[in-house]
Amino acid sequence: MPVTCVIGLQWGDEAKGKLVDLLTDEHEVVVRYQGGSNAGHTVVTGGQTYKLSLIPSGILSPQVQCVVTGGVVLNPASILQEIDGLIARGIKVDSNLMLSDRAHVIFPWHIAEDAILDKSCSSGENIGTTMRGIGPCYRDKVGRSFAVRLGDLYRDDFRERLNHIVDAKNATLGVLIANPFSAADIAREYTGYAERLRPFVADTTSYLLDAVEAKKRLLFEGAQGALLDVDHGTYPFVTSSNSSGAGVSSGSGVPGRWINKIIGVVKAYSTRVGGGPFPTEQDNEIGQHIRDRGNEYGTVTKRPRRCGWFDAVAVRYTARLSGVDSLAVMLLDVLSELPELKICTAYEIDGRRVTNFPSHVDDLRHSKPVFETLPGWQQDITKIRKMADLPQAARDYLARISQLIGRPVEVVSIGPDREQTIFAQRTS
Ligand code: IMO
Ligand code: MG
Numbered sequence: 006m007p008v009t010c011v012i013g014l015q016w017g018d019e020a021k022g023k024l025v026d027l028l029t030d031e032h033e034v035v036v037r038y039q040g041g042s043n044a045g046h047t048v049v050t051g052g053q054t055y056k057l058s059l060i061p062s063g064i065l066s067p068q069v070q071c072v073v074t075g076g077v078v079l080n081p082a083s084i085l086q087e088i089d090g091l092i093a094r095g096i097k098v099d100s101n102l103m104l105s106d107r108a109h110v111i112f113p114w115h116i117a118e119d120a121i122l123d124k125s126c127s128s129g130e131n132i133g134t135t136m137r138g139i140g141p142c143y144r145d146k147v148g149r150s151f152a153v154r155l156g157d158l159y160r161d162d163f164r165e166r167l168n169h170i171v172d173a174k175n176a177t178l179g180v181l182i183a184n185p186f187s188a189a190d191i192a193r194e195y196t197g198y199a200e201r202l203r204p205f206v207a208d209t210t211s212y213l214l215d216a217v218e219a220k221k222r223l224l225f226e227g228a229q230g231a232l233l234d235v236d237h238g239t240y241p242f243v244t245s246s247n248s249s250g251a252g253v254s255s256g257s258g259v260p261g262r263w264i265n266k267i268i269g270v271v272k273a274y275s276t277r278v279g280g281g282p283f284p285t286e287q288d289n290e291i292g293q294h295i296r297d298r299g300n301e302y303g304t305v306t307k308r309p310r311r312c313g314w315f316d317a318v319a320v321r322y323t324a325r326l327s328g329v330d331s332l333a334v335m336l337l338d339v340l341s342e343l344p345e346l347k348i349c350t351a352y353e354i355d356g357r358r359v360t361n362f363p364s365h366v367d368d369l370r371h372s373k374p375v376f377e378t379l380p381g382w383q384q385d386i387t388k389i390r391k392m393a394d395l396p397q398a399a400r401d402y403l404a405r406i407s408q409l410i411g412r413p414v415e416v417v418s419i420g421p422d423r424e425q426t427i428f429a430q431r432t433s
Pocket of ligand 1 (some may be wrong): 134
């Protein structure tokens, strides 16, 4: 398909990186369009494991053009570290990487603000951010007065603007920070980053608009998951960008009319990192089984992930919201050996049964999951390569998910390797 999007439908960490890697060969351009170094995308290829954060997973294929658009918030030190790490492992990173001059730049005060202000306003429970300065940078972007875009680093008035911003940040953060920020030090540091990043900086919006008009094959790689979408997710326990399908156009500048196909990525169960309600959470031996088998520890922060059963109420909502055509169900092998499996098909809120995902976080907090129980399977499925060879219980489990979400299952992943992937009949 010429223009494809890969969107996480849960709370992130759905193994989007693996799917993007599998689809990369069919595409010429891979695009990251929102989020920042809060994302951690793991790709296992040729026996090597790569952990990518800001750079599109397509970078592992040298013929692919990788684009980081203006919707991304960019920490220059992080991306340079990522570039250096990839080059040291023999991966080509030069003209195949393009960074938008519109991308907003993360500064040390954003990281400091993340640490100070990581409190939800509704309940006192921490959002539990990744502490990468993502929210504060997006806040400055929307606020405009203290924002710096990548292209600004190359302008004559950069130092002057930085002086103004540093004065304001020192005044507002005041006693909350140990030492005031030094405009001279930060100017020196960021001018150094700017010089190193110069070859990559471009107007990616024009590039992508030319690319779609030239019928190039584009792959949009979503970060986070739709339940973390700032407008449509479990607000305020969300990230600060549009991580559902809604973010593709705003983040990249490519109008939705060009998109041919959207694949929604889910785990065969649910996980969540950080705070916020999670109706199907299993804070017990089942959650621990999933955590151990799925190695459910954060790529970015190493925090143990909260684990639970598949939530079809939440995923039906995000699949519709993101306009997905088909599902990729990842990490199915993690559920092997559990005697029985549960899928949440509805919530009970104050005695009412609902199948629409609640808009208010307090209703979600009070939601009691209504579970349907299905038989598990006891055999190892990691070497299976055909849908028909999966145990009947595994096929029934996938079929029920597909039925509840109302979308076909197109891909099933049964291990981290490229080969550990089953393609059902493709929908196109
Ligand atoms: P990938 O792309 C899972 C979560 C954080 C926190 C909330 C806000 O790997 O799927 P932020 O630092 O973004 O302000 O944190 O969002 N979060 C993620 N959880 N996977 C991610 O990315 C995430 N990026 C942010 O844990 O709850
Ligand atoms: Mg992650």
